[in-house]
Amino acid sequence: MLGKMYVIETRGLTKYYGKSRGIIDLDLKIEPGEIFGFIGPNGSGKSTTIRTLLGLIFPTSGSGRIFGLDIVKDTKEIKKQIGFMPSEVNYYEKMDVHELLRYSANFYETDCESRIVELADTFDLDLDRKIIDLSRGNQKKVSILQSLIHQPPLLILDEPTSGLDPLMQAKFFDILREENNKGTTIFFSSHTLSEVQKMCRRVGIIKEGKIIAVEDIENLRKKQLRKIQIEFSQPAKIDDIDCSGIIAPKAEENNLFFLFSGTMKDFLDTLAGKDIKDLIIEEPTLEEIFMHYYSEDTERNNNPLR
Amino acid sequence: MMINTNIYSKELKRYRNSFIAWSISISVLILSGMAFYPILMQGDMLKQITAFFENPFMKNIMTAFGAGLDVLTNVLGFYSTRNATFFMLLGSFYSIFLAGKILAQEEREKTAEFLLTKPVTRLEVLRSKLAAYFTYLLLLNVVILLISFLSLEIFKGDSQYSLKAFFIHWFYSLLLMLTFGAMGLFLSLLIKRGRPITNLSIGIIVGGYFIDVLSKVTTSADKIGYLSPFKFVDSGVLRPDYGLAWWRVLYFLGLSLAFFALTFIRFKKKDILV
Numbered sequence: 001m002l003g004k005m006y007v008i009e010t011r012g013l014t015k016y017y018g019k020s021r022g023i024i025d026l027d028l029k030i031e032p033g034e035i036f037g038f039i040g041p042n043g044s045g046k047s048t049t050i051r052t053l054l055g056l057i058f059p060t061s062g063s064g065r066i067f068g069l070d071i072v073k074d075t076k077e078i079k080k081q082i083g084f085m086p087s088e089v090n091y092y093e094k095m096d097v098h099e100l101l102r103y104s105a106n107f108y109e110t111d112c113e114s115r116i117v118e119l120a121d122t123f124d125l126d127l128d129r130k131i132i133d134l135s136r137g138n139q140k141k142v143s144i145l146q147s148l149i150h151q152p153p154l155l156i157l158d159e160p161t162s163g164l165d166p167l168m169q170a171k172f173f174d175i176l177r178e179e180n181n182k183g184t185t186i187f188f189s190s191h192t193l194s195e196v197q198k199m200c201r202r203v204g205i206i207k208e209g210k211i212i213a214v215e216d217i218e219n220l221r222k223k224q225l226r227k228i229q230i231e232f233s234q235p236a237k238i239d240d241i242d243c244s245g246i247i248a249p250k251a252e253e254n255n256l257f258f259l260f261s262g263t264m265k266d267f268l269d270t271l272a273g274k275d276i277k278d279l280i281i282e283e284p285t286l287e288e289i290f291m292h293y294y295s296e297d298t299e300r301n302n303n304p305l306r
Numbered sequence: 307m308m309i310n311t312n313i314y315s316k317e318l319k320r321y322r323n324s325f326i327a328w329s330i331s332i333s334v335l336i337l338s339g340m341a342f343y344p345i346l347m348q349g350d351m352l353k354q355i356t357a358f359f360e361n362p363f364m365k366n367i368m369t370a371f372g373a374g375l376d377v378l379t380n381v382l383g384f385y386s387t388r389n390a391t392f393f394m395l396l397g398s399f400y401s402i403f404l405a406g407k408i409l410a411q412e413e414r415e416k417t418a419e420f421l422l423t424k425p426v427t428r429l430e431v432l433r434s435k436l437a438a439y440f441t442y443l444l445l446l447n448v449v450i451l452l453i454s455f456l457s458l459e460i461f462k463g464d465s466q467y468s469l470k471a472f473f474i475h476w477f478y479s480l481l482l483m484l485t486f487g488a489m490g491l492f493l494s495l496l497i498k499r500g501r502p503i504t505n506l507s508i509g510i511i512v513g514g515y516f517i518d519v520l521s522k523v524t525t526s527a528d529k530i531g532y533l534s535p536f537k538f539v540d541s542g543v544l545r546p547d548y549g550l551a552w553w554r555v556l557y558f559l560g561l562s563l564a565f566f567a568l569t570f571i572r573f574k575k576k577d578i579l580v
Contacts, residue, residue, distance in 0.1 A: 056578040104420075
């Protein structure tokens with residue numbers, strides 16, 4: 001049965017390190033030409049997912065395909081089509097930058113020399129320096145070049161912006177958009193949503209090894225989630241307001257904070273007659289929407305936004 | 307493709323300097339060691355040595371090291387007992403160190419992530435690295451062969467030796483180094499995150515050497531000698547029937563192949579955690 005062709009597709013992908021959890025039952029579908037944000041805090045399983053996709057570690061169960069090829073059996077064919085940027089850059093310290101990039105380039109059939117020079121110029125990177133003498137930011141640049149020079153149709157980026165200054169980050173994002181316009185699919189992992197929302201059309205959120213939501217960024221914005229703060233004239237209690245749609249209420253002195261996903265009219269009705277000094281209703285940032293995912297008890301409700 | 311030439315040539319370059327350093331050290335050792343032979347053969351020295359060997363206690367000890375008087379006074383005998391021990395030990399160190407880090411260093415320095423996300427299979431990586439290891443092991447042994455031959459010819463004086471015995475002894479020592487290398491490669495793969503196995507390597511070689519010596523000193527401990535690869539190198543170069551024994555060759559090659567095979571099986575499925 002041949003369904004839609006995905007660039008990355010995993011089914012029940014699971015990895016345990018001995019008894020400790022890596023990822024559990026991961027189902028991911030990345031479409032051709034999209035920029036997909038993969039969001040989760042440290043230790044949630046982002047790197048485990050990426051390492052499994054790249055054949056650095058082997059799945060305990062489940063399967064994965066990249067360009068329709070099996071991630072365990074066809075890993076060499078797959079890697080011909082991937083550019084990978086690791087979260088931590090570690091290269092052969094005695095090599096100089098050009099040597100390293102040529103070593104990298106020689107693994108592919110494409111001639112990369114002009115691209116190396118061009119990108120080094122864009123990122124203001126000195127090709128003659130030794131790897132060991134480079135700052136963290138410069139090592140990151142080498143890593144960017146290394147992932148791009150052979151012009152792969154899929155980029156897998158594991159927290160690519162850590163250690164890059166804002167100017168370089170902007171240049172990097174420009175290049176990514178450029179590549180994306182040429183048809184390159186980008187899988188972009190990060191622990192900060194604000195970074196990803198600039199770039200991505202869709203995001204997947206991973207928590208404790210499980211995907212808890214995959215959403216269009218636009219949809220998230222349209223969910224009409226509101227951030228509400230009510231100030232009472234006496235100390236506030238969590239159950240002061242009783243209305244369906246209140247999420248993660250928090251009482252601090254006279255203030256009550258919560259996110260609200262219910263009907264505004266019902267909410268305003270419940271406020272009638274209460275001793276309220278002030279009321280603030282605003283649109284939450286995406287960060288706050290996601291914080292909500294994380295504060296939520298996953299057992300109770302995996303995805304309240306659906 | 308059997309090996310990836312990109313990896314192979316990079317590995318050759320990476321370990322070139324250490325190869326040169328080891329080659330020079332071992333060459334100097336062989337040459338300077340053999341320079342003692344003519345000194346030993348001078349009249350006065352030989353008389354003192356003869357007296358020394360007639361002491362029954364010393365005779366036993368020296369026999370343990372394979373250094374009977376008749377052996378020491380022949381140039382090849384002198385070479386294979388007095389000298390070969392050192393270059394066999396050093397060559398074994400070189401072999402086990404190189405094999406022990408050629409793969410593990412990628413994990414230790416966390417470059418395995420870079421290498422294994424390139425379009426190469428794990429077996430290609432392993433084969434290419436092994437090819438570089440074999441290249442240097444063989445080159446080192448060619449150096450040993452040439453320098454040894456040279457030093458024998460320079461210092462032999464009136465003593466005669468069999469070229470065939472010389473070659474066979476050389477071949478045994480190459481097999482010995484190969485076996486230690488195969489062990490080192492496999493052990494390095496068992497250690498998490500590619501931590502160095504230097505101490506373990508030294509332990510294995512020095513331990514193996516002393517087991518061999520011990521088994522020669524005391525006849526009761528004769529059998530434990532077979533725990534040590536050194537035991538399988540035949541140093542009796544002056545024996546008329548000295549030749550290549552199939553069981554010795556089989557031992558070295560069998561052990562090496564077993565360790566290489568285990569390495570391939572293990573590395574193929576190993577999780578690379580950086």
